[in-house]
Amino acid sequence: MTSIAELPLSIQISKKLEDDIIYGFFLPGTKLDEQELCDRYGASRTPIREALKLLAAEGLVEIRPRRGAIIPTINPLTLCEMFEVMAELEAMCGRLAARRIQPEEKQELQRLHLLCQDYLKQNDSENYYEANRLFHFAIYQASHNAFLIEQASTLHKRLHPYRRLQLRVNNRMNNSFSEHNAILDAIFAGDEQQAEDLLKAHVVIQGQKFTDFISTIESIQPKS
Known part of the structure; x- marks a missing residue:
C-alpha cells in the first residue's frame, strides 16, 4: 500500500x-x-x-x-435536503448490513462502538467524532454494495464539517451513542426494517434538532 x-x-x-x-x-x-x-x-x-x-x-x-x-457554506434548505438524502443512503446501508454483515465485520463494528463509549466517558468530542465516522463507514462496508458504499461515502465526506458540528449541539454526543447502541442491536439481530428506520432517524435533521443545529452553525461561522 x-x-x-x-x-x-x-x-x-x-x-x-x-x-x-x-x-x-x-x-x-x-x-x-x-x-x-x-x-x-x-x-x-x-x-x-x-x-x-x-x-x-x-x-x-x-x-x-x-x-x-x-470553505463553502450551505444554505439551510440545501443542507436539510442533503441530510435527507444522506439519511436515506445510510438507512439502505443499515438494511443491507443487517442482512449481509459478516462475523469479522460485527467485531469491527463492536470495537468502534466501544471506542465511541470510551471517548464519550472522557467527554472528548474530537476523538468521538473520528470513531463515530469510522462506525458509520463500517456500516457502509457491511452493506456489501459497492455502488451504495461509494455514494454514501462521497456524500458523507461532503457533509463532514456539518456532521462534526452536530456534536456541539446540546447533549448530542450522548444521544448519538444511545442511537448507535440501538442501531448495533438491530443490525446484529438481523432486523432489516429496524436497522433502516433507526439509521434514518439517526442521520436526518428536522424539527427542533434542525433548529438547534442551524443555531450552532451560525454561532461559529466567521463574521464578514
Missing part, C-alpha cells in the same frame, strides 16, 4: 487540508489565504493551488474567480 509520503505533494496537501476542514480548523465561510496555506503546509503556491482544485472537485472547497478559495 502506498504511504501518504509517497504520494504527489499536491495530494499530500489536499489530505492535510481536508483533515483541517473536517476537524474544524477551517470553518465554513473561511477564506483560504494561499500564503498562509504555504506557511502551514510548507509548500509553494503551485502544489497548494493543485490541492485546492482537488478539494474543489469534491465540494469541500469553492474557488471563486478573482476572489480565491473559501
Whole structure:
C-alpha cells in the first residue's frame, strides 16, 4: 500500500487540508489565504493551488474567480435536503448490513462502538467524532454494495464539517451513542426494517434538532 509520503505533494496537501476542514480548523465561510496555506503546509503556491482544485472537485472547497478559495457554506434548505438524502443512503446501508454483515465485520463494528463509549466517558468530542465516522463507514462496508458504499461515502465526506458540528449541539454526543447502541442491536439481530428506520432517524435533521443545529452553525461561522 502506498504511504501518504509517497504520494504527489499536491495530494499530500489536499489530505492535510481536508483533515483541517473536517476537524474544524477551517470553518465554513473561511477564506483560504494561499500564503498562509504555504506557511502551514510548507509548500509553494503551485502544489497548494493543485490541492485546492482537488478539494474543489469534491465540494469541500469553492474557488471563486478573482476572489480565491473559501470553505463553502450551505444554505439551510440545501443542507436539510442533503441530510435527507444522506439519511436515506445510510438507512439502505443499515438494511443491507443487517442482512449481509459478516462475523469479522460485527467485531469491527463492536470495537468502534466501544471506542465511541470510551471517548464519550472522557467527554472528548474530537476523538468521538473520528470513531463515530469510522462506525458509520463500517456500516457502509457491511452493506456489501459497492455502488451504495461509494455514494454514501462521497456524500458523507461532503457533509463532514456539518456532521462534526452536530456534536456541539446540546447533549448530542450522548444521544448519538444511545442511537448507535440501538442501531448495533438491530443490525446484529438481523432486523432489516429496524436497522433502516433507526439509521434514518439517526442521520436526518428536522424539527427542533434542525433548529438547534442551524443555531450552532451560525454561532461559529466567521463574521464578514
